[in-house]
Amino acid sequence: MKKLIVSGDSFTDPRFRSTAYPDMDTSWPKWPELLGKKLNMRVINLGRGGAGNEYIHSTLQDAVMNTPKDEIGMVIAGWSQAQRRDYQISVGHNIEAEQWHGKSENNDRYSWNEHRVNPDGDLVSWVRKSLRHYYGLQVLCERYDIPYLQFQMIDLYKDYIDGIMPTEHEIMFEGKDTYADRSTYPGDKKADEDKIMQMIIDHQRHFDTSKFIGWPVTRTLGGWPINRGVMGWNVIEEEPYVIDEIDNHPNAAGQELIAKYIYEYIQEK
Amino acid sequence: MKKILIASGCSYTDNQFRSASHPEMDTSWPKWPEIVAKELDMKCINLGRSGSGNEYIYSSIHDIILRVKDKSQIGLVIAGWSQCFRHDFQIGRMSGVNEKMGFESDKFRKATPDIDRLFEFATEQKLAASQTGYNNGDMEKPMTIHDRADETFIKKAAGATGWSNDRVNPQGDVLGWVRKSLRTYMDFQTLCEYHNIPYMQTQMIPMYIDFLRGLMPTEQEVEMGIGYGQNSHYLYDGDLDEDEQHILKIILEYDGLINHDKFIGWPISRKLGGSPMNFKALGGMFEEDFQQAAESDSRRNSPNYISVEDGHPSKAGQEELAKSFLEHYEKTYS
Numbered sequence: 001m002k003k004l005i006v007s008g009d010s011f012t013d014p015r016f017r018s019t020a021y022p023d024m025d026t027s028w029p030k031w032p033e034l035l036g037k038k039l040n041m042r043v044i045n046l047g048r049g050g051a052g053n054e055y056i057h058s059t060l061q062d063a064v065m066n067t068p069k070d071e072i073g074m075v076i077a078g079w080s081q082a083q084r085r086d087y088q089i090s091v092g093h094n095i096e097a098e099q100w101h102g103k104s105e106n107n108d109r110y111s112w113n114e115h116r117v118n119p120d121g122d123l124v125s126w127v128r129k130s131l132r133h134y135y136g137l138q139v140l141c142e143r144y145d146i147p148y149l150q151f152q153m154i155d156l157y158k159d160y161i162d163g164i165m166p167t168e169h170e171i172m173f174e175g176k177d178t179y180a181d182r183s184t185y186p187g188d189k190k191a192d193e194d195k196i197m198q199m200i201i202d203h204q205r206h207f208d209t210s211k212f213i214g215w216p217v218t219r220t221l222g223g224w225p226i227n228r229g230v231m232g233w234n235v236i237e238e239e240p241y242v243i244d245e246i247d248n249h250p251n252a253a254g255q256e257l258i259a260k261y262i263y264e265y266i267q268e269k
Numbered sequence: 270m271k272k273i274l275i276a277s278g279c280s281y282t283d284n285q286f287r288s289a290s291h292p293e294m295d296t297s298w299p300k301w302p303e304i305v306a307k308e309l310d311m312k313c314i315n316l317g318r319s320g321s322g323n324e325y326i327y328s329s330i331h332d333i334i335l336r337v338k339d340k341s342q343i344g345l346v347i348a349g350w351s352q353c354f355r356h357d358f359q360i361g362r363m364s365g366v367n368e369k370m371g372f373e374s375d376k377f378r379k380a381t382p383d384i385d386r387l388f389e390f391a392t393e394q395k396l397a398a399s400q401t402g403y404n405n406g407d408m409e410k411p412m413t414i415h416d417r418a419d420e421t422f423i424k425k426a427a428g429a430t431g432w433s434n435d436r437v438n439p440q441g442d443v444l445g446w447v448r449k450s451l452r453t454y455m456d457f458q459t460l461c462e463y464h465n466i467p468y469m470q471t472q473m474i475p476m477y478i479d480f481l482r483g484l485m486p487t488e489q490e491v492e493m494g495i496g497y498g499q500n501s502h503y504l505y506d507g508d509l510d511e512d513e514q515h516i517l518k519i520i521l522e523y524d525g526l527i528n529h530d531k532f533i534g535w536p537i538s539r540k541l542g543g544s545p546m547n548f549k550a551l552g553g554m555f556e557e558d559f560q561q562a563a564e565s566d567s568r569r570n571s572p573n574y575i576s577v578e579d580g581h582p583s584k585a586g587q588e589e590l591a592k593s594f595l596e597h598y599e600k601t602y603s
Contacts, residue, residue, distance in 0.1 A: 058448075058449070061455065061456070062452070065455060065526050066522075085440070087440040087441035087445060087449075088441055088442075088444075088445030088448055089441050089442045089444070090442055090444045090445065090515075111445065113440070113441075115440075118358075119439075120356070120358035120433075120435075121358040121360060121361070122359075122360050122361055123361070124360075124361025125358065125359030125360060125361035125431065126361075127361070128361055129359070132328060132331055132332075136456050136459075136460070139459055139460055139463045140456075140459050143459050143462060143463040195361065203335075206335055
């Protein structure tokens with residue numbers, strides 16, 4: 001059985017837990033596992049809540065480089081927000097690793113940490129860095145002739161430029177308001193968004209857009225992230241595919257919908 | 270039409286390098302990328318930048334490669350990797366001169382619908398270097414006026430892309446930084462192989478050992494009287510021996526992935542039989558000599574280095590580095 005290697009953020013994380021509802025059973029199958037079943041592939045799901053694009057690129061590169069290429073059926077990246085910052089320490093947090101796996105020698109997954117907003121640089125440069133990761137994944141897979149797909153799972157930059165919202169945990173347990181407590185974007189929104197648009201347009205010729213679902217990633221240019229493009233733009237009102245209006249992560253139906261969409265896309269292509 | 274040589278690296282590669290220890294010194298001698306390009310009859314784009322880490326080096330090369338539409342125009346790409354603990358980041362939202370000159374600027378975009386245009390003028394109007402006042406590293410052959418304008422433009426654009434760096438990454442630890450660097454080396458290798466671009470890479474200066482041993486003050490700090498010598502190290506707060514063993518294991522994980530023929534000095538550490546380029550080409554302060562500061566200083570006082578205070582390559586040192594690259598190129602691509 002070939003391997004389906006996937007990485008992403010909380011939308012992809014097989015161990016996702018709701019920070020708004022810590023007691024909720026969120027063990028429903030996530031889209032990589034559902035997709036793996038449909039494709040008859042063994043799933044290596046590297047998704048991790050809070051992860052940024054450096055984590056996603058790095059974990060996929062590590063997995064691809066260390067797996068015999070003829071064993072890889074497909075690689076999929078569900079990219080995250082540009083403003084997140086990932087970094088790695090030593091060999092992992094043993095306590096966290098043990099909590100999930102018991103005593104485990106391979107706790108690399110827990111060696112990663114992240115900041116919700118990168119303390120260095122600015123949004124324009126974070127988008128540029130993300131685009132380098134996206135191109136890096138394409139080059140890696142094409143270099144080794146590995147089938148691949150990529151997509152923006154959640155918005156690349158919009159949540160940040162519109163003013164980042166409090167986390168679900170902050171809303172539920174610290175009394176913050178989703179909209180009133182949004183942070184303010186620390187730059188010239190219009191000028192920076194124009195730069196980002198231009199950068200994405202400039203990169204278009206480098207990407208195989210048939211392998212990039214939702215390209216050019218942002219609605220302003222006619223693209224979309226999977227969460228909006230597949231689950232709907234008005235998730236808060238409709239809520240059929242997300243946990244609820246506070247926690248917009250996909251519920252069981254949302255995960256199934258994402259898996260179905262990707263599967264049909266693969267079949268079609 | 271001449272092909273392009275693209276090089277990036279840290280201060281050892283920077284063709285605008287200035288000595289912090291000897292601010293008045295004329296350091297405009299040709300740097301290794303210019304010497305190598307001249308020998309190979311290629312046009313040089315030197316993206317080297319003092320203080321930079323490996324993310325800058327990869328990103329600067331990546332961004333230029335993407336801008337060259339016809340990749341067959343690229344004759345050679347060389348990465349001279351830096352220390353893994355440096356942290357690079359970019360400010361894309363720029364103002365002033367950077368706004369006008371950077372890759373995102375309207376000016377650059379209009380001038381370079383694709384960068385190929387910049388390399389289609391080799392035989393046009395020539396102007397002697399002495400007349401232009403621009404010596405491009407003291408090359409013998411005068412540049413064309415277009416060469417001058419466009420190379421300067423690219424260099425300025427590369428330099429104006431808002432890169433900054435920290436000497437030590439405020440997040441993570443040395444094992445994570447080593448992994449990140451090795452991934453970056455793989456990304457570079459894959460990028461070049463994918464586009465069928467001739468390439469070489471090398472660890473220009475030691476990747477991690479300076480951090481484990483305790484960082485020395487910078488040349489600027491020494492000039493400011495903070496000190497020089499072993500007593501002024503910033504101490505490493507981990508277990509040096511244990512962590513180095515971890516690092517060596519991590520490097521070996523990449524032994525089957527890195528193309529050895531194209532990586533001069535692989536596997537990087539002398540403890541594994543490799544060597545950073547500066548030690549290999551210039552002679553240097555090897556691990557076993559670390560305790561013998563006097564001997565190390567005498568090595569650094571060789572003609573290949575600027576001085577005991579400044580361990581950057583002198584004119585002779587740059588020529589030695591170029592010689593090593595050329596020998597390796599000859600061996601690999603001829």
